Amino acid sequence: MVRIEFDEPRCVAAGQCAMxxxxxxxxxxxxxxxxxxxxxxxxxxxxxxxxxxxVCPAAAIRLVAE
Known part of the structure; x- marks a missing residue:
């Protein structure tokens, strides 16, 4: 299992993750x-x-193993 960690201040609103x-x-x-x-x-x-x-251009998404 993994947990998503998201660094909101790094997000550049490219929308790749949502796509x-x-x-x-x-x-x-x-x-x-x-x-x-x-x-x-x-x-x-x-x-x-x-x-x-x-695909996140800002590397704002990190996956952490649980």
């Missing part, structure tokens, strides 16, 4: 900064979480 993992991430309407919808993804969402972390 590759919409069940885990969304974006605020006012400034586009990402929102973590599910910080503890299930086994079926772990690959999406890894991809979201990999």
């Amino acid at each position: 590759v993992a919409p069940e885990l991430f969304d974006q605020r309407d006012d400034d586009g900064v990402a929102i973590v919808l599910n910080a503890s993804p299930g086994p079926d969402q772990q690959d999406d979480a890894r991809e979201a972390a990999a």
Whole structure:
């Protein structure tokens, strides 16, 4: 299992995370900064979480093993 850690101040509102993992991430309407919808993804969402972390241009997403 992994837990998503998100460093909001680093987010540049590119939206890549929300595009590759919409069940885990969304974006605020006012400034586009990402929102973590599910910080503890299930086994079926772990690959999406890894991809979201990999495509984040600001490296604002980190996965921590639990």
